[in-house]
Amino acid sequence: MFAKDFITKGEVVFIKGGHILKRDQIYSSGTINSYFPIDDNYFLGAVQSYEEDDIKLFVNHSCNPNCGIRGEITFIAIRDIAVNEELTIDYAFVDNEDYSFNCSCGELLCRNVVTGFDWKRKDIQEKYFPYFAAYLQNKIIND
Structure with a gap:
């Protein structure tokens, strides 16, 4: 996914949509490629295969990202993003x-x-804490 316009730091870039699913539902729905964690046991995702393309997030990982999360589902620019720059x-x-x-x-x-437990790394927490999903921020605070 690429920026169509200049995006200012702090601006909302997009909001993730989908149905709220429990962990066991993401595997039984057959639409595992669309799920997005909002808690350890809850996810947003498609429940029907025809919904999957509209709900998937096509955002690649970067170790120097330009987007972060506010709350659980709102993606914001963590720095200015140029036109045609890839959103990461x-x-x-x-x-x-x-x-x-x-x-x-x-x-x-x-x-x-990159691992699914990189949120536990102190160097990443120190640099990006405000941009972690709220459920991970709570884990970090209570750790």
């Missing part, structure tokens, strides 16, 4: 899942390997 987020802002992948963001300070 650090998956550490939203995910609390057991996965890992080799990062190819190409940023100078790339982590090289």
Whole structure:
């Protein structure tokens, strides 16, 4: 996804939509590619396959993202974003899942390997805490 217009830091970029689903429902719905965590056990996502393309988020990870989260579902610009610049987020802002992948963001300070538990990293928390999903902010505060 790319910016069609100049986006100012703090501006709302988009709001995630979907149905509220429990963890077991995301696997039984057959639409696992559209889910988005809003809590450890609740997600937003499609319940029918025809909804999936409209609900999916096509936002890539970057170790130097230009978007973050306010609350649970509102994505905001964490810096000014130029026209035609790719919109990116650090998956550490939203995910609390057991996965890992080799990062190819190409940023100078790339982590090289991204995991679903990167939200626990103190360096990421210190740099980006205001842009974590609220449920992860609560985990960090109560940790």
